[in-house]
Every structure is written in structure tokens, then in C-alpha cells.
Amino acid sequence: MERGSPGASRPVEPGPCLSSLRGAEPAASASTLSAARAQPGSRVIAVAAVLPAGGCGERMGVPTPKQFCPILERPLISYTLQALERVYWIKDIVVAVTRENMGAMRNIIQKYQHTRISLVEAGETRHRSIFNGLKALAKDQPDTQLSKPEVVIIHDAVRPFVEEDVLLKVVAAAKEHGAAGAIRPLVSTVISPSADGCLEISLERARHRASEMPQAFLFDVIYEAYRQCSDYDLEFGTECLHLALKYSHTKAKLVEGPPDLWKVTYKRDLYAAESIIKERISHAVCVVMDPKQDKEPVDHFLEALKNELNDVKIESREPGQAGRDIQQSNLEQCYNFVSMNIMMSDFQETRKLLHMLEESNLSILYPVVVVSVHFFDFKLVPLSQKMESLMWIRESAKEMKKRNILLFGLIIDYSQGEQKLQESLRQGAIIIASLIKERSSALVGQLLVA
Numbered sequence: 001m002e003r004g005s006p007g008a009s010r011p012v013e014p015g016p017c018l019s020s021l022r023g024a025e026p027a028a029s030a031s032t033l034s035a036a037r038a039q040p041g042s043r044v045i046a047v048a049a050v051l052p053a054g055g056c057g058e059r060m061g062v063p064t065p066k067q068f069c070p071i072l073e074r075p076l077i078s079y080t081l082q083a084l085e086r087v088y089w090i091k092d093i094v095v096a097v098t099r100e101n102m103g104a105m106r107n108i109i110q111k112y113q114h115t116r117i118s119l120v121e122a123g124e125t126r127h128r129s130i131f132n133g134l135k136a137l138a139k140d141q142p143d144t145q146l147s148k149p150e151v152v153i154i155h156d157a158v159r160p161f162v163e164e165d166v167l168l169k170v171v172a173a174a175k176e177h178g179a180a181g182a183i184r185p186l187v188s189t190v191i192s193p194s195a196d197g198c199l200e201i202s203l204e205r206a207r208h209r210a211s212e213m214p215q216a217f218l219f220d221v222i223y224e225a226y227r228q229c230s231d232y233d234l235e236f237g238t239e240c241l242h243l244a245l246k247y248s249h250t251k252a253k254l255v256e257g258p259p260d261l262w263k264v265t266y267k268r269d270l271y272a273a274e275s276i277i278k279e280r281i282s283h284a285v286c287v288v289m290d291p292k293q294d295k296e297p298v299d300h301f302l303e304a305l306k307n308e309l310n311d312v313k314i315e316s317r318e319p320g321q322a323g324r325d326i327q328q329s330n331l332e333q334c335y336n337f338v339s340m341n342i343m344m345s346d347f348q349e350t351r352k353l354l355h356m357l358e359e360s361n362l363s364i365l366y367p368v369v370v371v372s373v374h375f376f377d378f379k380l381v382p383l384s385q386k387m388e389s390l391m392w393i394r395e396s397a398k399e400m401k402k403r404n405i406l407l408f409g410l411i412i413d414y415s416q417g418e419q420k421l422q423e424s425l426r427q428g429a430i431i432i433a434s435l436i437k438e439r440s441s442a443l444v445g446q447l448l449v450a
């Protein structure tokens with residue numbers, strides 16, 4: 001067993017106070033938890049997580065095991081770790097990876113600044129990997145930072161979209177019932193074929209559910225189940241809840257989970273995961289402009305942008321406030337910036353913004369989009385001369401790409417008649433909306449004309 005990045009931060013308070021939720025339906029939510037925590041005499045419980053990540057991803061059909069396949073140039077497993085790290089009351093996250101992938105996993109932990117991660121060697125099967133993770137927690141040895149939790153979450157490393165609410169529900173239910181697991185309605189009907197390949201039984205779909213993850217268990221329940229587990233079950237089983245029932249005689253409480261719990265299995269799942277992630281980081285745009293500049297073109301442009309990005313929060317900021325916002329590391333962080341340069345081609349605003357982004361670690365987890373918008377009077381200076389003065393962006397974009405910052409240029413002729421200007425503003429907004437939503441590195445450094 002190996003601890004992850006040095007100085008791994010440990011949550012201030014290691015576990016949720018579920019004693020106050022005893023008997024509560026799994027509908028408990030994080031807000032209920034925080035209320036319970038406030039109650040005097042409530043007791044925090046220790047919660048850890050085990051993530052099996054030792055598979056080869058055969059069904060994905062690519063050489064790289066799917067947990068290491070990139071989404072927006074970041075390995076899939078890093079999104080799952082981030083999701084669990086957001087939950088401060090999970091005190092340890094044990095990841096089971098194969099020996100040959102230990103180095104890659106250590107690099108991921110280092111590069112994406114993951115914390116509370118411990119690595120164990122995976123087994124030949126998913127159950128064996130999970131068992132290895134549980135063994136690491138069971139040791140409860142003074143020389144490791146791991147201690148035996150009261151409740152353990154088991155979650156596939158290839159299920160990146162797990163939120164605190166469902167984790168709290170399965171943990172609360174496991175505390176009450178000994179075991180709990182997330183379920184989802186079936187999409188297809190389950191049938192049982194006969195030996196000659198014909199339909200034997202068709203299950204009534206409405207009366208059955210798909211077993212998903214996360215699952216949670218009183219540690220002793222699931223650890224004893226794995227200790228008693230037959231080699232056959234360790235080899236061929238796919239359901240931890242079944243082991244708890246069969247070997248620990250514990251009936252799991254089933255918790256209806258949200259739609260995004262699905263497991264990345266086939267290549268299409270990677271594409272789906274990428275589009276969900278892109279959509280989630282495209283919800284906010286920060287328009288940065290020095291207040292000394294002429295506000296009129298910006299106001300018109302903001303209107304056009306709001307029309308094109310109607311489901312997106314658009315905030316305008318002075319450079320200093322933008323810098324303070326960038327330093328925040330909250331879940332609502334903004335990963336999209338539009339820098340307004342009115343009648344200037346020296347990129348003042350953009351340079352300031354890029355410097356602030358380079359000073360921050362905002363682009364470690366997600367690619368940050370920066371669109372440098374330039375309002376020019378083409379009558380005063382021909383476009384060709386302006387383009388020449390804007391070539392700075394090309395070189396700068398190459399450097400920024402290395403920092404996962406995608407820099408694009410956009411030129412708008414401010415000397416046009418009102419109607420043409422409105423059309424350019426609208427076109428510019430459409431271009432920016434597309435750059436944010438697509439996040440394509442193919443266009444970085446390009447100067448687009450609206």
C-alpha cells in the first residue's frame with residue numbers, strides 16, 4: 001500500500017454526523033447532514049472509499065485501460081478522484097491499480113494535485129481488487145495514515161459523475177442497514193436465454209433495477225463477506241451487494257440514484273463523458289475589461305453574448321476582480337474569459353488576464369478558454385495592418401496551450417454602420433459561444449473576424 005501525494009490534505013472533520021439521521025430515509029441530503037453536524041452530541045463517523053481501477057478496459061477496444069483514457073487531455077480516473085475529493089467527509093480514498101500502472105497513477109495524483117489518495121495493487125478481478133483495497137483499510141496500522149473506517153464506499157473508478165448527495169444517501173443507508181447501493185431504472189428488458197439460444201424468461205422490467213455505484217457498507221459487513229467469499233465468486237462475481245447478502249446475511253438498502261451514475265465501458269461512453277464535462281464547464285463566462293475603456297461597445301456585445309449563451313452566467317469584471325475570482329477554487333469556478341480591447345491592439349487587457357491565469361492553477365483540471373476581442377476602426381487603419389499588429393497572439397497562444405489555456409483572437413470592425421455592427425456583434429457572440437462549447441485546441445492562436 002502506498003500513500004499518494006506528500007502532504008495530502010486531510011479533511012478537518014473526518015466524517016459525517018449520521019447518528020442524528022438514524023432511521024432517516026436515504027433521502028438525507030448534504031444540507032441535512034450539515035444540520036445534523038451542528039447538533040450537540042452528534043458523533044462523526046469515519047468514512048473511506050475504495051476505487052477499483054485495475055481493469056484493462058477490454059470493451060473500450062483501445063490499448064489504454066479506460067480509467068486512464070483522456071477526456072479533455074486529462075485521464076478519466078482524475079475526474080472520479082476529483083468528485084470524491086469534493087466530499088470532505090471521505091477521509092481516505094484507496095485506489096487499486098495494477099503494478100504496471102502504479103507509476104502512471106502516481107503521476108496523475110501529482111499532476112492534478114489529488115489528495116487523500118492511497119494506492120494498493122489491483123487483483124486479477126474486480127472483486128479481488130476491491131478486497132485488496134479493503135485489506136489496506138483493515139490493517140489499521142499505526143505506521144500508515146489509513147485507519148479502519150466505520151463505513152466504506154465502493155465506487156468504480158470509471159464512474160466520474162458521482163455527487164455528494166448520492167454518496168451521503170448510500171452512507172446513511174449503510175449506517176442504518178449495513179449495506180446500500182445506488183440503483184437506476186433499466187433501459188432494456190432483461191431476458192434469460194435457453195441453452196439453444198432462444199428466449200427462456202423475460203423479466204418484468206418495471207419490477208427490476210440496474211445495480212450501479214456508489215455502494216456503501218459497514219466496513220465489518222463487507223470485509224467479512226470478502227473474507228468468506230468463495231474463489232468462484234471472487235473470480236466471476238460482479239455484485240458487492242450480493243456478497244454482503246450471501247456471506248454477511250445483510251440485505252442492502254437500495255437507493256435510487258441520478259442518471260449520471262453510469263459506468264464508462266464503451267468508447268461511446270467516453271464521448272458522452274466529454275460532452276457532459278464540456279457542458280458543465282461552459283456555464284459561466286467572465287468578460288474582463290478596464291473600466292477606463294469606452295463601455296458602449298462592450299454593453300452591446302454583452303447583450304449579444306447573453307442572447308447567444310442564454311443558459312450561461314455572464315459576468316463582467318475589472319481585471320483586479322477577475323484576478324481575485326480566478327484565485328477562488330470553488331465549484332462554481334469560471335473557465336471561460338472574454339478580454340475586451342477597445343481600439344487597442346497592444347493586448348493590454350489580455351496580457352493582464354493571461355498573466356493572472358498563469359499565476360493561478362485554474363487550468364490544471366480543465367482547459368481555460370480566453371477570447372481576446374478587439375474592436376477596431378477599419379477606416380482608420382486597414383485590416384491587414386491590424387492583423388499584423390495582432391500576430392502577437394499566435395506566439396502567445398503556443399505558450400498558453402502548454403498551460404492548458406486556449407487563447408483565441410476575435411476582431412470586430414467598430415466603424416461599421418449600426419445595422420452591420422449589430423450583425424458583427426451577433427456573429428462575434430456566436431463565434432465565442434462555439435469556442436467555449438467546443439474547446440478545440442485546433443483553433444488556438446487564430447484571429448477570427450466577426
Ligand SMILES: Nc1ccn([C@@H]2O[C@H](COP(=O)(O)OP(=O)(O)OP(=O)(O)O)[C@@H](O)[C@H]2O)c(=O)n1
Pocket residue numbers: 051052053054055056057058059060065066067096122123124125126127129130156157158263264265
Ligand atoms: N481486475 C480488475 C477489473 C476491473 N477493475 C475495475 O472495476 C471497475 C469496473 O469494471 P469494468 O467496467 O468491468 O472495467 P474493466 O474490467 O476494465 O472493463 P472490461 O470488462 O471491458 O475489460 C473499473 O474501474 C475497473 O478498472 C479492477 O479494479 N480490477
Ligand SMILES: O=P(O)(O)OC[C@@H](O)[C@@H](O)[C@@H](O)CO
Pocket residue numbers: 126156211212213238239240241263
Ligand atoms: O466490472 P463489470 O463491468 O463487469 O461490472 C461492474 C458492475 O457490475 C458494477 O459496477 C455494478 O453492477 C454494481 O455492482
